[in-house]
Amino acid sequence: MLTYLNVTLTTISQYVVPFIGKQALYSSILFLLILPLAFALRKHPISWQLGLWVLVLLRLVLPPDLSVSWSARRLLDYASSMISQSENIRHEVPSEPTTFPESQAPQQVVPIIKTLQSRWYNALFLLWVASVIMGAIRYTRQHTRYRALLYNAEPVHDATLTGLLQQYRTRFGIRRQIRLVRANASLSPFTSGILHPTIFLPSHLLQHSDNKTLQAILAHEIVHIARHDNVWLLAQNIVQVLYIFHPVVWFTNRQLNMLRECRCDQLAVACCQMSAHIYSESLLNITDHIFRPTESAVVTTFWNGNPYRTMKYRLLRLSVLKKNVTSTKGGYLMSLPQKLFTGIALLFFGLFVLPMAPSTGQESPALTFVAPLHEGHISAPFGPMMHPFTKKEVQHNGVDIAVKIGTEIYAVADGTVLSIPEEDDGYGKNLTIQHANGYTSRYSKLSEILVQEGQTVNTGENIALSGNTGVSTGPHLHFELLKDNVHIDPAALIDFTALKSPQQ
Structure with missing residues (x-):
């Protein structure tokens, strides 16, 4: 029985360990290429940086022999x-x-080398399995805790907020029903769910915030739902758990989360027709009530990084918008030709850099x-x-x-x-x-x-x-x-x- 298990373990590890190793190596090489490009494009539309960092995670799910x-x-x-x-x-x-005579040492050394290699592969495979299990348990616990919070939360019946919710649903063409709930918890507002999304609002934030702040919160969370960000975050979670040992994945996910929040801020400003200055004040107001900056969809990710750094970056990106008009035709939003050009450019760049097999x-x-x-x-x-x-x-x-x-x-x-x-x-x-x-x-x-x-x-x-x-x-x-x-x-x-x- 032990022999059978050892043979099975060796067979699996001989495939999994080189596969994981190649993926980690290729993503590291791509990361070194993307990092300076993202820095050079930091003053350009956020979509460029988002697309570049998505390529790093995409490299981890593509076949290594591509x-x-x-x-x-x-x-x-x-x-x-x-x-x-x-x-x-x-x-x-x-x-x-x-050629060497058959009696020489190399043929005797080869089996020893293969045995040592198999042992190392088995050990690395078991360490990888243990790290994946630990990451999955951590994510599941956090997800379960937030799901329990939403289950016990009570619906929001405020006519103003429900009216705004329906208005934003119509504006973004969202057909799914959206629940708006509240509970006594020192958390930032967040959105959970894909088919049946729910927006959570802390009770004390509802009691002490003005209409502009609540309007900004709802607009921001509605943008997350319209963009299907919870689907992207679920994909990030899966990659994060599988490559929990890889620092490139941690850094890339932090960048994606931070840039996604900035992108939603921009769209929310345009959606609620609010100036970027007032929207920034609303973010600071949320910070005063929650004891930490707002991080939407925190329920679906556990590698957000330093929240204060995220808030600082979001406010910095919003400061660029202060001189822009407050409609959806503002200069900070890309036009359709710009979106097409960005998408095509990122597609061809990905096709050029992602295939890394020799x-x-x-x-x-x-x-x-x-x-x-x-x-x-x-x-x-x-x-x-x-x-x-x-x-x-x-x-x-x-x-x-x-x-x-x-x-x-x-x-x-x-x-x-x-x-x-x-x-x-x-x-x-x-x-x-x-x-x-x-x-x-x-x-x-x-x-x-x-x-x-x-x-x-x-x-x-x-x-x-x-x-x-x-x-x-x-x-x-x-x-x-x-x-x-x-x-x-x-x-x-x-x-x-x-x-x-x-x-x-």
Whole structure:
């Protein structure tokens, strides 16, 4: 039984831990990009900043292997490939055409490393599960407490307030019924519920506030309902609980909550046709009665941050509106063309920065690739390797197949011979074939080339003979595979395990 549980835990952790790790890494990278942009746009309409911070949370719910050919990550990979290719042309990394004997230590070390990795994954997975459970319990307790408060609250029967409520419902086109309740609690006004929203007002605030203050409160809460902010806050809660360990999520949610309050302030000023100065005084009046600044929808979130900092920022944003007119056509509200431009700009920016998966070539290709040789063995795989001359770690952009000179080399797929450059000190004699769907294959260290530039070749056609030209420590084929001009691991698409030993 314990063995079964351990195997199940290991299987789950091997998937969940890398997934969570990639999401945290990608969101951190995006956060470092969004932070200066949001600061630069701090004097522009709030919608810009809101949209940028939403992208950070959106990155956490998108699949980590999301990749498109024109994303920022693909451009960086392409630039890196060009630099690496330029370096390789000057000094191609040679390979040693010998392999370790089967009795050497590496094969004994690998199982130990895998065991330690599995244990670390299991421990990290259990810590993540514990943190998620703690976050869920904390949120559930707070939500239950506020739901109990609303259940025991009494309806507000004031004709003036109910009249204002119906007026604002009509103005914003809200068809849902809205409850207006009151209770003796030292809380700020808040809105709860999605399908059946309820606005809570503290009793002492109703008793000691003037009509302008109550008008501002109702307008602000109605804007939250009209914008479906409780839906957004529910989504934030889910992401927060799942990534409760991630400081980027905490910071992003604070920014979103603060900017959302500022946006609702602006719309409320326009809705109730009140000057920003009077609306600011109403906020300060609420502060005097509640002992802390108002934070709408506090029932649905538990990471609001410093409320005084939030109030200071809200008042600062309102001060910009004081010279504007008080109707919905005021200069601080975006026009329809501006809204369309903002939405389209944020959409394209998101499509550019959100796909962060590297180009690994592991996607299912439309082509069928075959091995470039029928015999030989891999002497140097794709990836980091120790340079045999400089003894420094370098990136090896292909696979080296040790084979005797004069062995036939075959095209890995249908294509056209793209180039046959002059022999150089790096690749030696080499040729490049262009395939469909952006794939390119390169064959180097050749002794003889049997095709010409522009010639069409078929899968498995003999195109060259292996050799030992260029920088090399022994006879071998250096084979590279590229997708959209980015080097990928040939072993991801080609089965090299079927290569026969040269002695066979």
